Amino acid sequence: MSATDTVPMAPEGQIASAITDEEVIRLINVNKWYGEFHVLKDVNLSVRRGERIVICGPSGSGKSTLIRCINRLEQHQEGEIIVNGTTLDSNVKNIEAIRSDVGMVFQSFNLFPHLTVLENCTLAPMWVRKRPLDEAADVAMKYLERVRIPEQAHKYPGQLSGGQQQRVAIARSLCMNPNIMLFDEPTSALDPEMISEVLDVMVELAASGMTMLVVTHEMAFARKVADRVIFMDQGEIVEENAPDEFFANPRVDRSRLFLSQILAH
Amino acid sequence: MATDNTQPGQDAAIVFEPKQSRSAPVASVGVIGWLRENLFYSWFSTIVTVVVAWGMFEGAAYLYDWGVTKAVFEAESRRQCLNTSPDGACWAGIIDWMNGFMYGRYPDEEQWRINLGGVLLIAWVLPFWLPNLKGKIGIGMSAVMVYPFLAAYLFLGGERGVFLNLMVFLAITLLVLNWVHVVLFYLTGRTLTENLVRMTGFEHRPETTHKYPMLALVAVVWGCVYAWLGDWQLELVRTNLWGGLFLTIVIAGVAIVSALPGGVALALARRSTMPVIRVFAITFIELFRSVPLITVLFMAVTMMPLFLPEDFQLNKLVQVMIGVCLFAAAYMAEVVRGGLQAIPNGQYEAAKAMGLSYWKMMNLVILPQALKLMIPNIVGNFMGLLKDTTLVSIIGLYDMLNMLKAVGQNPIWIGLHKEPLVFGAAIYFVLCFAMSKYSQRLERTIGQGNTGR
Numbered sequence: 122m123s124a125t126d127t128v129p130m131a132p133e134g135q136i137a138s139a140i141t142d143e144e145v146i147r148l149i150n151v152n153k154w155y156g157e158f159h160v161l162k163d164v165n166l167s168v169r170r171g172e173r174i175v176i177c178g179p180s181g182s183g184k185s186t187l188i189r190c191i192n193r194l195e196q197h198q199e200g201e202i203i204v205n206g207t208t209l210d211s212n213v214k215n216i217e218a219i220r221s222d223v224g225m226v227f228q229s230f231n232l233f234p235h236l237t238v239l240e241n242c243t244l245a246p247m248w249v250r251k252r253p254l255d256e257a258a259d260v261a262m263k264y265l266e267r268v269r270i271p272e273q274a275h276k277y278p279g280q281l282s283g284g285q286q287q288r289v290a291i292a293r294s295l296c297m298n299p300n301i302m303l304f305d306e307p308t309s310a311l312d313p314e315m316i317s318e319v320l321d322v323m324v325e326l327a328a329s330g331m332t333m334l335v336v337t338h339e340m341a342f343a344r345k346v347a348d349r350v351i352f353m354d355q356g357e358i359v360e361e362n363a364p365d366e367f368f369a370n371p372r373v374d375r376s377r378l379f380l381s382q383i384l385a386h
Numbered sequence: 387m388a389t390d391n392t393q394p395g396q397d398a399a400i401v402f403e404p405k406q407s408r409s410a411p412v413a414s415v416g417v418i419g420w421l422r423e424n425l426f427y428s429w430f431s432t433i434v435t436v437v438v439a440w441g442m443f444e445g446a447a448y449l450y451d452w453g454v455t456k457a458v459f460e461a462e463s464r465r466q467c468l469n470t471s472p473d474g475a476c477w478a479g480i481i482d483w484m485n486g487f488m489y490g491r492y493p494d495e496e497q498w499r500i501n502l503g504g505v506l507l508i509a510w511v512l513p514f515w516l517p518n519l520k521g522k523i524g525i526g527m528s529a530v531m532v533y534p535f536l537a538a539y540l541f542l543g544g545e546r547g548v549f550l551n552l553m554v555f556l557a558i559t560l561l562v563l564n565w566v567h568v569v570l571f572y573l574t575g576r577t578l579t580e581n582l583v584r585m586t587g588f589e590h591r592p593e594t595t596h597k598y599p600m601l602a603l604v605a606v607v608w609g610c611v612y613a614w615l616g617d618w619q620l621e622l623v624r625t626n627l628w629g630g631l632f633l634t635i636v637i638a639g640v641a642i643v644s645a646l647p648g649g650v651a652l653a654l655a656r657r658s659t660m661p662v663i664r665v666f667a668i669t670f671i672e673l674f675r676s677v678p679l680i681t682v683l684f685m686a687v688t689m690m691p692l693f694l695p696e697d698f699q700l701n702k703l704v705q706v707m708i709g710v711c712l713f714a715a716a717y718m719a720e721v722v723r724g725g726l727q728a729i730p731n732g733q734y735e736a737a738k739a740m741g742l743s744y745w746k747m748m749n750l751v752i753l754p755q756a757l758k759l760m761i762p763n764i765v766g767n768f769m770g771l772l773k774d775t776t777l778v779s780i781i782g783l784y785d786m787l788n789m790l791k792a793v794g795q796n797p798i799w800i801g802l803h804k805e806p807l808v809f810g811a812a813i814y815f816v817l818c819f820a821m822s823k824y825s826q827r828l829e830r831t832i833g834q835g836n837t838g839r
Contacts, residue, residue: 221741231736
C-alpha cells in the first residue's frame with residue numbers, strides 16, 4: 122500500500138462527515154454511447170449534500186465520462202440526470218446555470234495561459250456572476266490563500282509547477298462558490314512530489330463539508346475522506362461500498378482483483 | 387557538501403575549488419569567429435563567398451550607377467532624359483507624375499481632403515500606442531465603425547442624406563471625445579465615463595444607468611458640431627476620378643478591416659454544430675477560395691448588376707470592394723480556423739465547466755489565444771491583399787499599378803516603363819515591410835509574460 126500512500130497522514134482515520142438528507146445529484150438509468158461503444162450502462166447514483174464520493178476503476182471503465190455527464194461536458198443518450206433539482210436536457214440556460222454551481226478540476230489543469238493566476242480566478246465570477254472586479258479579486262485572493270499560493274497571483278500559469286497549477290485550478294473553481302465539486306483524476310498528471318500538496322488542499326476542502334465526486338487512483342485519499350467508494354468497470358457501477366468495507370472486504374470479485382492489482386506493489 | 391567535515395568519525399573531505407573560467411579562443415568568437423564559421427570554413431566555401439560577394443558588388447554598383455550617378459532628376463520629357471544620359475534612370479518622369487501615383491485623377495484643388503482623411507485616421511488610432519490607457523476598445527470600435535463614414539464623405543463629397551449627416555457629425559463628435567478622454571485620463575486617472583458619472587452624481591445609482599451621462603454628452607456635442615458645421619458641404623468627386631496609391635489603400639483598407647471579423651464569423655460558422663450554418667460557411671469559403679480574385683472581380687462588376695433591380699445602379703468601386711471583401715473573408719476564415727484548431731480542447735471544456743456561454747467562452751478564452759497564434763498568418767494575408775488589389779487595374783480602376791503603366795503611354799514620357807515599376811515596387815516593399823515588422827513587434831508585446839506556450 123505504500124506506493125499509493127501519498128496523503129501526508131494527519132491523525133489516522135476518517136474526516137467527520139457532513140452528509141445531509143438533501144439530494145443534489147441523481148442519475149437514473151443513464152446510458153451513453155461513443156458511436157457504437159457503450160460507455161455507460163444503466164448507471165444509477167444518488168448523491169446527497171456534503172457527501173464525498175470516490176470513483177475508481179480501470180481505465181476505460183467510464184468513470185471520467187460519468188462525472189463529465191454531470192455538468193454535461195458529455196451528453197448522455199438515455200436516462201435522466203438531475204443536478205440541484207434541475208433535469209439536464211438541451212436547455213442551454215439550465216446547463217450554464219448548473220455548470221456555474223458545479224466546479225470541475227481536470228487532469229490537465231486547463232488554466233487559461235493568456236491570463237494571470239488572479240485573472241483566471243476572477244474571469245467567471247465577473248462574467249457569469251457579474252461581480253465587480255474588486256469584489257471578485259478579493260474572493261479570488263481568499264481562495265488563493267486557502268490553497269496557499271497568494272504570492273503567485275500575478276504570475277502566468279506557465280510560470281508555475283504542475284502542483285501549483287492544479288491548486289490554482291481548484292481555487293478558480295471555488296471562486297464561483299459551487300455547491301458540488303467534480304475532480305477528474307486531479308493528480309494523475311503530476312510528478313510524485315507534487316501530488317501531496319494537491320491532495321492536502323482536497324482533504325481540507327472535504328473537511329469543510331463540500332460535496333465532492335472524485336475520480337482518482339489515490340486509495341489513501343479515498344480511505345481518508347470518502348463517505349462512499351464507487352468501483353466501475355466496463356461502464357457499470359460494480360460495487361458501491363463504505364471505504365473501510367471496500368478496502369478490507371470487497372464484495373465483488375472484480376473489485377477484489379482491481380484492488381489486489383493496484384495495491385500489490 | 388565536500389567541505390563539510392562536521393560529522394564525527396570522518397576525515398576531512400577533499401576541498402573542491404572550481405577552476406577559473408578562461409576566455410574562449412579568439413578564432414572562435416566575435417567577428418573573426420563568425421567569419422570563419424560562416425564564410426571561410428573550407429576552400430569551397432571561400433570560393434563561393436568570393437564569387438557571391440563579387441556578384442553582389444557588381445549588381446549593387448550597376449544599380450547605383452543606373453539609379454543615382456547616371457540618373458536624370460530634372461527634365462521636361464523622356465527625350466531630354468535620353469539626351470542627357472542614355473544609360474541612366476529617368477526619375478524626372480516619376481517626379482512629374484508623383485501626384486498621379488498618389489491620388490490618380492483626383493482634382494488637384496481637392497486633394498487636401500485625402501490628406502485630411504489620412505491625418506484624421508492617424509489622430510484616431512494614435513491613442514492605441516499610448517501606454518496604460520483605458521478604454522482602447524471603445525476607441526478601436528469607433529475607428530472601425532464610425533470613421534469610415536467620415537472618410538467616405540471627405541473623399542466623395544456631395545449631398546449628405548439624413549444618415550450620412552448623422553454619421554459624419556457623430557464621427558467628429560467621437561474623435562473630439564476620444565481625445566477629451568485621453569487628456570482627462572492622464573490628468574485624473576479615470577476614464578471619461580467615470581468622470582462624467584462622478585460629476586453628474588450618478589455614482590450612487592445602479593451601474594446600468596452609468597452610460598446615460600455619456601450618451602447625453604455625445605448628444606450635446608453632436609448638436610454643437612451640427613450647429614457649427616451643419617451647412618458645410620464638399621464638392622462631389624466621383625469615384626472614377628479616384629486613383630493611385632490612395633485608391634489602393636482605400637480598397638485594401640476596407641478589405642483588411644472587414645476581413646478579420648468576416649473571417650472569424652465564417653470560421654466559427656464552419657465549426658458550428660448546426661448543419662445549415664456549417665454547410666453555408668463551407669460552401670462560401672470553398673467557392674471563394676477556389677476561384678481566382680480576378681474572376682471574383684469580373685463577377686462583381688458584370689454579374690452582380692444582373693441580380694439587382696434595374697434602376698438600382700451600384701458604383702463600380704463599391705462592387706469591387708464587395709468582391710474583394712468576400713474574397714478576403716473566405717481566406718481569413720481558414721486562417722482563423724487553423725488558429726482555433728490549435729487551441730487544446732481542455733480550454734473549451736474549462737471555460738464551459740465554469741458556466742461561460744458560447745460567446746463569452748470564445749471572446750474571453752479562445753479567440754485571445756487563437757488570434758495571437760494567428761498573427762503571422764493574418765499579416766501575411768493582409769500583405770497578400772494589399773498586393774492583390776493591383777488586379778483592379780484590369781477592370782479599369784486607376785489604382786497605383788495602372789497609373790504607373792500610364793506614364794509610358796503619355797506622349798511626353800512615352801516608353802518610360804522601367805522606372806515607374808521600380809518606383810511602384812519600392813512603395814509596395816515599404817508598405818509590406820512595415821506591416822511585417824509591426825506584426826513581429828505585436829507578437830512580442832502580446833506574448834509578454836505568456837511563457838507557458
